[in-house]
Amino acid sequence: MNAPRTACVVGAGIVGCATAHALARDGWRVILVDAAASPGQGATLANGAQLSYSYVEPLATPAALAALPRWLLAPDSPLRWRPRPEWAHLRWLLAFVLACRQARVRRTTAELLALSFHSRDVLHRWLREPGLGEAALAAGHAQPGKLVLYRQAAQREAVERQVEHQRVFGCRQRLVSADECRTLEPALAATGGGDIAFGVWTEDEEVIDAAKLAAALARQTGSVQRRLGCTAEGFVRRSGRIAGLRLAGGEEIAADAFVLAAGPGSAALLQPLGVALPIEPIKGYSITLPVRQPAAAPRASITDSARKLVHARLGDSLRVAGFAELCGSDRAVDARRIEALCQAVRETYPGACDFSQVNPWAGLRPATPSGRPLVGATRWPNLWINTGHGALGLTLAAGSASLLADLMQGRTPAIDATPYRPRAC
Numbered sequence: 212m213n214a215p216r217t218a219c220v221v222g223a224g225i226v227g228c229a230t231a232h233a234l235a236r237d238g239w240r241v242i243l244v245d246a247a248a249s250p251g252q253g254a255t256l257a258n259g260a261q262l263s264y265s266y267v268e269p270l271a272t273p274a275a276l277a278a279l280p281r282w283l284l285a286p287d288s289p290l291r292w293r294p295r296p297e298w299a300h301l302r303w304l305l306a307f308v309l310a311c312r313q314a315r316v317r318r319t320t321a322e323l324l325a326l327s328f329h330s331r332d333v334l335h336r337w338l339r340e341p342g343l344g345e346a347a348l349a350a351g352h353a354q355p356g357k358l359v360l361y362r363q364a365a366q367r368e369a370v371e372r373q374v375e376h377q378r379v380f381g382c383r384q385r386l387v388s389a390d391e392c393r394t395l396e397p398a399l400a401a402t403g404g405g406d407i408a409f410g411v412w413t414e415d416e417e418v419i420d421a422a423k424l425a426a427a428l429a430r431q432t433g434s435v436q437r438r439l440g441c442t443a444e445g446f447v448r449r450s451g452r453i454a455g456l457r458l459a460g461g462e463e464i465a466a467d468a469f470v471l472a473a474g475p476g477s478a479a480l481l482q483p484l485g486v487a488l489p490i491e492p493i494k495g496y497s498i499t500l501p502v503r504q505p506a507a508a509p510r511a512s513i514t515d516s517a518r519k520l521v522h523a524r525l526g527d528s529l530r531v532a533g534f535a536e537l538c539g540s541d542r543a544v545d546a547r548r549i550e551a552l553c554q555a556v557r558e559t560y561p562g563a564c565d566f567s568q569v570n571p572w573a574g575l576r577p578a579t580p581s582g583r584p585l586v587g588a589t590r591w592p593n594l595w596i597n598t599g600h601g602a603l604g605l606t607l608a609a610g611s612a613s614l615l616a617d618l619m620q621g622r623t624p625a626i627d628a629t630p631y632r633p634r635a636c
């Protein structure tokens with residue numbers, strides 16, 4: 212019998228942990244490396260918790276492009292941009308603008324839906340494994356459905372078109388009236404939900420705490436060796452292959468194959484190899500706070516499309532997340548953003564939460580211009596990539612991990628891998 216091959220996965224966020232899990236299930240011996248002391252500490256840590264399989268429309272759309280000037284000028288805008296005189300940043304922005312064309316958006320949405328539905332199938336399969344289902348329940352896994360609230364009646368036609376377009380790909384969504392929104396989510400009734408014009412209801416959307424899922428995936432299989440607290444400094448090349456991963460301190464980890472899944476840290480690790488990964492860190496914020504009055508807090512996942520915020524109930528807590536800041540790699544928490552999140556909770560669900568225990572957080576989404584992740588081979592025969600999941604890393608992690616494992620095993624993947632191929636590599 213052949214000895215198992217060794218794969219070194221760099222990055223123990225939700226994407227790296229899912230990749231480690233998929234490879235271990237395939238019989239690989241996996242070494243999972245991360246600079247942090249535990250899995251899921253990067254963009255994964257306190258994200259919006261949405262397994263948002265039917266809401267994958269990218270950030271780059273004609274509507275987003277049209278709204279940019281307004282968003283950039285408004286003081287309370289969900290978007291913030293600090294221009295940097297860097298070639299990679301400018302090239303990313305240009306590619307983002309080009310990705311906003313309607314035909315591209317349609318194609319990208321279809322490609323992301325294929326990956327997200329694959330992701331749902333894979334995750335559901337994994338959650339039937341002994342131990343993982345229980346861990347997922349402890350991580351707040353539930354299928355409460357998702358209600359997207361719209362405040363302007365004028366948006367209805369465009370939303371209706373999007374729902375129709377997505378139906379072809381298997382999304383089960385329906386437009387609902389403002390009254391139906393309050394029936395579907397009684398917690399909205401306390402305030403009348405504000406000025407709701409209409410909503411879109413998707414009953415099969417799920418939630419889970421991403422960091423807890425990442426930790427469960429990383430410890431599920433005995434063949435995953437965790438090297439936490441180890442910062443990767445770069446890859447070592449020999450004879451046209453990657454021979455090792457060099458850690459701070461000089462240690463070199465040898466493996467048969469290497470997977471780069473370091474989220475926003477991925478580009479820096481590839482740069483010395485002459486590869487410019489088109490990934491921009493997009494900062495977002497969240498608060499997690501205890502629910503004081505369960506009946507006053509939402510059960511369903513709520514997306515407030517006007518404020519660009521998502522609300523998820525995770526057991527006894529409420530998580531609210533949002534905002535998009537293109538301001539480099541600074542992870543500082545802006546108190547004004549946190550106050551805006553608290554204010555949204557106070558206004559939408561009065562009396563529901565305990566504000567004496569707010570847990571504020573900021574994280575960097577590893578975003579490609581189009582919103583499509585980069586999953587696949589590079590020009591080095593044993594270096595693979597799984598990163599760039601932007602606002603959808605939790606949703607797409609299991610699907611991309613399984614796709615990559617198929618490619619690494621030389622199997623035909625369950626979905627077409629071409630759209631996610633990292634062409635720049």
Ligand SMILES: Cc1cc2nc3c(=O)[nH]c(=O)nc-3n(C[C@H](O)[C@H](O)[C@H](O)COP(=O)(O)OP(=O)(O)OC[C@H]3O[C@@H](n4cnc5c(N)ncnc54)[C@H](O)[C@@H]3O)c2cc1C
Nearest residue numbers: 222224226246253254255259261443474476495604605606
């Ligand atoms: C506010 C917010 C809300 C979000 N909400 C949702 C949501 O509701 N649903 C959803 O699907 N997605 C959501 N996302 C997006 C999702 O969180 C990300 O796409 C996902 O976490 C990316 O996972 P990752 O594993 O690629 O990166 P990360 O989680 O950032 O993990 C990368 C890991 O690599 C490690 N690393 C980096 N460089 C090195 C190095 N040199 N050496 C060693 N280790 C290194 C880091 O320590 C980190 O642990 C949200 C993101 C944000 C910020």
